[in-house]
Structure formats: structure tokens, C-alpha cells
Amino acid sequence: MNGTNRLEIVSPNNVLANAMLRSVDMVRPRLQATNPDRVAFCVGTQINGAPHLGTSLVQTAAFLLAKQTKRAFGVDTIVRFGALDNAPYDIQLDPETHHAYQQTYFHALGSDGVEDLLGKYYRAMFDSLADATGVDYEIETYTAQQADPAFRHEFLATLGRLDQIRWPLAPSHGQVHVRLPCPQCGWTEKRAERTRLIRTGSGGADFAAVCTDHGDYEVVVTADTSAYLDLATLYRNLVKERMAVRDHVTLSVMVKGGDWSYGCQLVDEAFAQLPGLAPPPRIFTPMVLTDTGAKLSKSLIRDGRVAPPPGARPWMLDVTDWEGDTDDFVDAMVWLVGKMLADPKHFYRSYTTAELDKIMTARPSATTTPRAREMNLYRRYFDLVAAGTKTIEVRVQYPNLRNLAAGDHIRFVCGRDDALTRVKRVARYSSFEEMLDTEGPERVNPTSPRDQQLANIRRIYGPEKEALGVLAIEIELIPGPIP
Ligand SMILES: [Zn+2]
Numbered sequence: 001m002n003g004t005n006r007l008e009i010v011s012p013n014n015v016l017a018n019a020m021l022r023s024v025d026m027v028r029p030r031l032q033a034t035n036p037d038r039v040a041f042c043v044g045t046q047i048n049g050a051p052h053l054g055t056s057l058v059q060t061a062a063f064l065l066a067k068q069t070k071r072a073f074g075v076d077t078i079v080r081f082g083a084l085d086n087a088p089y090d091i092q093l094d095p096e097t098h099h100a101y102q103q104t105y106f107h108a109l110g111s112d113g114v115e116d117l118l119g120k121y122y123r124a125m126f127d128s129l130a131d132a133t134g135v136d137y138e139i140e141t142y143t144a145q146q147a148d149p150a151f152r153h154e155f156l157a158t159l160g161r162l163d164q165i166r167w168p169l170a171p172s173h174g175q176v177h178v179r180l181p182c183p184q185c186g187w188t189e190k191r192a193e194r195t196r197l198i199r200t201g202s203g204g205a206d207f208a209a210v211c212t213d214h215g216d217y218e219v220v221v222t223a224d225t226s227a228y229l230d231l232a233t234l235y236r237n238l239v240k241e242r243m244a245v246r247d248h249v250t251l252s253v254m255v256k257g258g259d260w261s262y263g264c265q266l267v268d269e270a271f272a273q274l275p276g277l278a279p280p281p282r283i284f285t286p287m288v289l290t291d292t293g294a295k296l297s298k299s300l301i302r303d304g305r306v307a308p309p310p311g312a313r314p315w316m317l318d319v320t321d322w323e324g325d326t327d328d329f330v331d332a333m334v335w336l337v338g339k340m341l342a343d344p345k346h347f348y349r350s351y352t353t354a355e356l357d358k359i360m361t362a363r364p365s366a367t368t369t370p371r372a373r374e375m376n377l378y379r380r381y382f383d384l385v386a387a388g389t390k391t392i393e394v395r396v397q398y399p400n401l402r403n404l405a406a407g408d409h410i411r412f413v414c415g416r417d418d419a420l421t422r423v424k425r426v427a428r429y430s431s432f433e434e435m436l437d438t439e440g441p442e443r444v445n446p447t448s449p450r451d452q453q454l455a456n457i458r459r460i461y462g463p464e465k466e467a468l469g470v471l472a473i474e475i476e477l478i479p480g481p482i483p
Contacts, residue, residue: 007362009339009346017344024068025344027253030281031073036251039075041066041283042244043255044082047105047117047141048089052298053316053356054257054288060129060333061285062255064341067133070376071415079137080252081126082240085114086142086230091190094212100190101212102179104230106143107186114141121320127400128330134374134413136398145240146230149223154243155231156221159200161274168269169234177232180219182211188230234263238270245280252280258287258350259295286340287350288316296353311357327371335363372409372420382414384445385421388477392443394435396461397428397469410475421475429470432457439472 011017020026027039043062045055059081066077089108092101106114118139126137145151158165166174178195181188188209189195195209204222211217219227231239244252256264261284271279288296290309298317300306314321315329322329336359340347351359375393377385384390393410395401408423429435432454441450448456458466 007359009343009359011343011345011349013345014348016348020344022068022072023341023344023347024065024072026283027065027069027251027281028073030251030253031075034248034251037076037249039066039069039077039251039253040080041069041077041253041255042080042082044084045122046084046087047114047121048087049121050318050320051121052288052296052318054296056125056319056329056333057288057337058255058257058285059125060330060337061283061341063129063133063135063137064334064337065253065255065283066135067374068341070135071413074415077135079126079129079135081122081137081139082145083114083118083122083139083141086146086236088190092187094189097193099193101187102190103187104181106141107181107228111141111143114143123399124326125330127403128326129334130400131327131373132330132334132371134376136400142236143228146228147226150243151239152221152223152229155229155239156200156205156223158239158242158274159197159205162197162200164273165238165270168266168273169232169238171266176235178207178235179230179232180207180209180221181228181230182209182214182217183219183227184214184217185211186228187211187213234266234270237263237267241267241280242271242274242277245277254280254282256282256284258284260284284348286347288356289350289352291352291354309353311352311354313353313357316353316356331371332360332363336360370409372411373404374411374413377412377414379414381445382412382417382419384447385412385475385477386417386419389446390444391474391476392439393473393475394432394444394457395471395473396465397471401471404471404473409478410473420478422478423473424476425474427472427474429472432461432466432470435470435472443474444472 031039041062043058045051045059062079066079069075070077085106086104088102089105090103093099094101130137162176166176169176175192177190177192179188179190179192180195195207198206198208198218204220207219207221209217209219221227221229241254264282268279271277290296290306296309296312296316301308301317308317319329339359381390385393404423404426406423406425410421410423412419412421427439429438436444436450436454441453445453
């Protein structure tokens with residue numbers, strides 16, 4: 001190390017890393033067994049204020065794992081972001097029983113307020129991650145998920161074995177936390193001390209609960225009722241994972257912070273008590289640790305209970321403190337997590353803030369190569385772009401492409417090959433026909449007649465995608481060695 005920009009991560013071998021060559025090989029056993037059409041990398045985050053480094057690390061890992069899985073196994077991939085708007089917004093003690101009552105972010109802020117938080121802290125980062133990796137993403141709130149009849153049905157199906165699963169889900173007392181907010185005020189007992197299951201059958205379940213202000217109330221949960229169904233973390237994950245593994249078209253891979261490796265042992269116990277399904281593959285990402293070996297906790301530092309650990313930069317505690325724009329932060333995270341993923345020994349471990357600070361300080365400055373969006377292409381189109389004969393690339397207007405403009409760079413990827421291009425012009429059309437007739441089919445594909453191109457494009461993009469709007473992206477190849 002000569003003090004400037006050379007730093008090697010040194011990691012010991014471990015049981016997991018010793019068993020594999022690439023970090024993404026974690027998904028291979030299930031890919032081989034089930035041969036799905038696509039793989040969804042699922043990452044959940046509590047929506048409760050500015051994210052810290054640990055959150056960004058898990059999210060970046062999900063996008064990079066999706067990108068590497070697509071390249072390594074030739075399967076379509078996507079990132080699914082679960083926005084946990086059931087995180088507690090406020091907690092108060094019942095004056096008589098001293099039971100804790102809580103109100104979720106959704107109940108406190110409403111769906112517009114949750115949408116504002118998503119926009120403020122996550123959408124720009126995800127758009128940027130999607131550009132940098134060529135992986136699309138979807139966002140679903142917990143509130144939307146619990147309203148899905150499939151989720152509610154999966155929950156109801158567990159109630160018949162409640163006596164078996166309540167011990168793994170609540171090993172100290174067997175009291176599972178099913179939270180059914182008061183229909184009048186939206187508050188609910190956090191630990192469900194006075195929530196009782198009165199009746200359960202194939203079609204639904206009746207619960208009784210007590211509100212501090214409104215007294216006794218009953219809630220009927222069926223697949224279709226609108227009663228809000230909130231579950232404690234382990235129970236929620238059990239239901240979510242069981243729902244996910246029923247999908248044989250899309251393989252769900254859960255991407256979770258490393259501390260979940262402990263919690264999932266109990267979810268697995270509960271799985272074993274229920275009929276028929278194995279848990280989905282899970283990938284645990286590196287934890288961010290303090291010098292004591294504990295997980296970095298923003299709230300402990302904020303409350304003054306521990307000092308910021310060595311090397312903990314302000315942006316590590318609150319990523320909105322990063323000096324630079326979102327693309328710059330995402331580039332830094334992609335670089336960092338890419339370093340970790342490069343070797344299973346570096347990925348299946350944790351890092352202290354001091355070590356992360358050292359690694360980030362050694363990061364080469366990003367000014368030498370332009371930031372490029374990644375886009376995937378089928379081989380027949382990629383070869384035309386690489387030859388410089390295809391000068392118009394066609395896309396539909398996905399949200400992450402709304403800012404695409406002349407001067408941007410796009411790196412087209414096909415398998416292990418890539419081609420760097422510069423955007424000369426972006427034109428927007430309302431249909432593929434209008435686009436082909438204005439741009440000229442020979443610039444989109446010099447080897448194929450107009451009508452055949454139209455048929456091919458419409459096979460890739462259905463009418464609902466075309467309705468988003470059509471982009472014609474004029475590109476020029478940047479020749480020379482690919483950096
Ligand atoms: Zn109430």
C-alpha cells in the first residue's frame with residue numbers, strides 16, 4: 001500500500017466460501033432444480049427515515065446479484081423492493097395495562113405520505129441502480145402485499161397449525177404477534193397480548209382485540225376483507241416466503257442483511273411445522289459492524305448510548321449526507337459491493353466501519369470512465385450495434401429511462417460481451433409504427449424488413465408496455481478497447 005489508491009481486501013476462508021467459486025453460485029442449486037423463467041431478488045426495507053450504509057449495501061447487492069445471475073446463468077432477472085410501511089411510526093403505553101400500542105407508518109401518514117418517503121429516499125437511488133446494472137425493479141408496499149388475497153390466504157392456511165408454529169415464531173412465550181388495528185383509530189397492541197383468535201375455518205378467521213380508546217372490537221380476516229393484517233417480523237417472513245415458493249415461473253431469492261442468518265433459523269423451524277414447502281434460497285449480505293463487533297446502529301448513536309465508531313463517516317449513518325449526487329453515490333456503492341462480490345470470501349463475511357472507510361478511501365476516482373447505463377441485448381441485435389450498423393435502439397419508456405438524454409453513455413451487454421455507445425438523440429413516439437416510419441426501419445435493423453421488425457418488437461413488448469411510450473435512441477459506437 002503506497003498510501004494512494006491500492007488496497008486489497010483480505011478475507012479468510014470460511015465454510016460457505018470454501019464450497020463455491022462465485023458468490024452468485026448460491027442461487028444455482030434451485031435454478032438447476034426448478035428451471036424458472038426468471039429470478040426475482042427480493043429485498044425488504046423498513047420505511048422509517050433516511051437509510052444508512054447497511055440498507056444501501058443490501059439494496060446494491062440485490063441489483064448486482066441480479067446482474068451477475070443474468071450473465072452467469074442466462075436467465076431473466078429483476079429486483080423486487082418490499083417497502084415495509086408497517087414499521088412503527090409511534091408507540092404509546094396503555095395507561096392501565098402498560099401494554100405497548102403502535103401505529104404504522106401507513107396508518108400515520110397514509111399512502112400518499114408513504115409514497116413521498118419512497119420518492120424522497122429510494123426511487124432516485126433505484127432508478128440509478130437500474131441504469132448502472134441494467135436490471136429493472138418493482139416496488140411493493142407491505143400495505144399492498146397484505147391486501148393481496150394470495151397473501152391473506154397463505155396467512156389463513158397457517159392458522160390451522162398455529163399451535164405448532166407459535167413456538168418457533170415466539171419461542172419465549174408462544175404468543176405470536178398478529179396485529180389487527182382498531183377499525184376506528186388504526187392503533188394496535190404491539191405484542192397482541194389481548195388479541196385472541198376466536199374462530200378459524202377454510203374461508204376466514206375471526207379475531208377479538210382491545211383498543212385503549214375504543215374498547216373491545218372484532219376483526220374478520222378473509223382473502224377479500226379490507227381489515228389490515230399486520231404480522232410480527234418472523235411471521236410476516238414465513239407467510240411471504242411460503243407465498244413466494246408457490247410461484248414456479250419466477251424463482252424468488254431473498255436478499256437479507258447478515259443478521260437475518262440468525263432469525264431465519266426460526267423461520268425454517270416454522271416451515272418444518274407446515275406441510276409441503278421448502279424455504280426459498282436466501283442470500284445474506286455483509287453486515288456493517290462497529291469496532292465492538294456489534295451491528296452499526298444509527299439509533300443507539302442518535303440516542304447518545306454509544307459513540308460513533310472509528311471510521312464511521314456521516315454518510316455511513318445517513319446516506320443523504322453523501323457529498324455528491326445520487327449517481328455518484330450509486331457508483332461508489334456498486335464499486336464497493338462489486339469488490340465484495342468478486343470473491344465469496346469477501347462477500348460472505350462482515351466489515352467494520354473502519355475497514356469500510358479504508359476501502360472507500362482507496363476507491364479510484366470515477367472521472368476516467370464515463371458513467372454508462374447498462375442495457376441488455378439479444379445476440380442478433382448486439383452484433384449489429386457492435387458493428388456500428390444499428391444506430392437506433394428501441395425501448396419503451398420505463399420510469400428509469402425518463403431522464404435519458406443526448407450525451408449519456410449506454411453500455412450494451414450480451415453474455416460476456418459489451419459495447420460502449422454515446423447517445424446522440426432521444427425521440428419519443430406513441431407507437432412502434434410511428435417510430436419505425438419516422439426513424440426508418442433500416443436504422444433500427446438493417447437486416448430485417450419493416451413488418452418483420454414490427455412483429456418482433458411486439459413479441460418483446462406487449463400492448464401495455466407500448467402504451468408507456470416508445471423511445472428511439474440514436475447511438476454512436478465508441479470504438480477502441482473497452483475499459
Ligand atoms: Zn381505537
